[in-house]
Amino acid sequence: MTQVHTPEEMQGISHNWQKDKTIGFVPTMGFLHEGHLSLVKESNKQCDITIVSIFVNPAQFGASEDLGSYPRNMERDLQLLSEYKVDYVFIPTAEDIYPKPYRTWVNVEGISELLCGASRPGHFRGVATVVLKLVNLVNPDLMFMGEKDFQQVAVLKTMLKDLNLRTKIVSCPIVREADGLAMSSRNTYLTGETRQQALCLSKAIHKAKQLFSQGITDTKVLLQAASEIIIEHNAEINYIQFVHPETLLPAEIAVADTRMILAVKVGKTRLIDNAQLGTLL
Numbered sequence: 008m009t010q011v012h013t014p015e016e017m018q019g020i021s022h023n024w025q026k027d028k029t030i031g032f033v034p035t036m037g038f039l040h041e042g043h044l045s046l047v048k049e050s051n052k053q054c055d056i057t058i059v060s061i062f063v064n065p066a067q068f069g070a071s072e073d074l075g076s077y078p079r080n081m082e083r084d085l086q087l088l089s090e091y092k093v094d095y096v097f098i099p100t101a102e103d104i105y106p107k108p109y110r111t112w113v114n115v116e117g118i119s120e121l122l123c124g125a126s127r128p129g130h131f132r133g134v135a136t137v138v139l140k141l142v143n144l145v146n147p148d149l150m151f152m153g154e155k156d157f158q159q160v161a162v163l164k165t166m167l168k169d170l171n172l173r174t175k176i177v178s179c180p181i182v183r184e185a186d187g188l189a190m191s192s193r194n195t196y197l198t199g200e201t202r203q204q205a206l207c208l209s210k211a212i213h214k215a216k217q218l219f220s221q222g223i224t225d226t227k228v229l230l231q232a233a234s235e236i237i238i239e240h241n242a243e244i245n246y247i248q249f250v251h252p253e254t255l256l257p258a259e260i261a262v263a264d265t266r267m268i269l270a271v272k273v274g275k276t277r278l279i280d281n282a283q284l285g286t287l288l
């Protein structure tokens with residue numbers, strides 16, 4: 008596993024491999040867990056070369072968000088990655104990604120303003136900009152991303168298509184803890200009590216799926232049942248929606264591929280989760 012630190016070096020390496028090998032890319036913000044590693048494994052299966060990036064992207068954090076305290080442990084991340092077939096790990100600096108003065112941004116209209124975009128203004132502009140820059144440097148055939156960030160995948164698929172980029176996204180299933188909590192670097196913020204409260208997201212999903220499997224398709228009824236579970240756990244609903252899997256627009260009547268998607272605050276920690284209503288959790 009070779010560490011790459013500068014954009015120029017990364018672009019040169021990819022340019023060399025691109026001629027006769029397929030490149031798989033896994034962008035991350037580090038503090039790696041089994042969710043990230045599942046993407047690495049999938050890239051290994053589908054591509055000749057696997058490149059992982061570790062970059063905590065300041066542009067996707069709002070002023071009052073957790074950029075300063077976002078968990079980091081580069082030594083541990085490199086150790087974890089070295090146990091897999093990772094050919095290159097790209098670790099750029101913020102100065103290299105956002106040379107000063109920085110002026111060029113990517114805005115994927117509409118879809119970026121829904122759901123998480125409504126409560127985190129500018130978040131998807133930061134995500135789209137950094138991912139376009141990384142794609143430009145790594146030039147992957149396939150980019151492996153988690154369904155955990157369902158809206159992120161939808162925004163980035165739109166960006167790649169709109170900008171005629173050759174990279175395709177492979178979205179991979181959510182990896183969960185044994186008790187149902189979706190793995191996330193931010194789970195490290197959860198202590199005894201909030202760790203228990205955090206189970207309300209997967210429990211709310213479970214409840215909605217159960218009702219759907221019994222024939223209840225009115226999303227108002229599903230929303231009511233899911234909300235009760237969040238409230239019972241003393242957590243704060245940011246949003247719970249039932250949406251079309253591609254447009255992310257709300258559905259009144261749920262069908263099997265309707266996505267239930269939610270964001271909930273547990274203590275100070277904002278957690279997200281989602282699932283297709285018609286499949287088992």
Ligand code: AMP
Pocket residue numbers: 034035036037041042043045046151152153154155156179180181182183189190191192
């Ligand atoms: P992050 O480091 O949080 O930016 O995540 C990097 C990538 O890992 C994104 O594509 C995430 O969707 C994905 N990811 C994060 N958590 C999980 C999970 N629990 N299961 C699957 N993929 C995940």
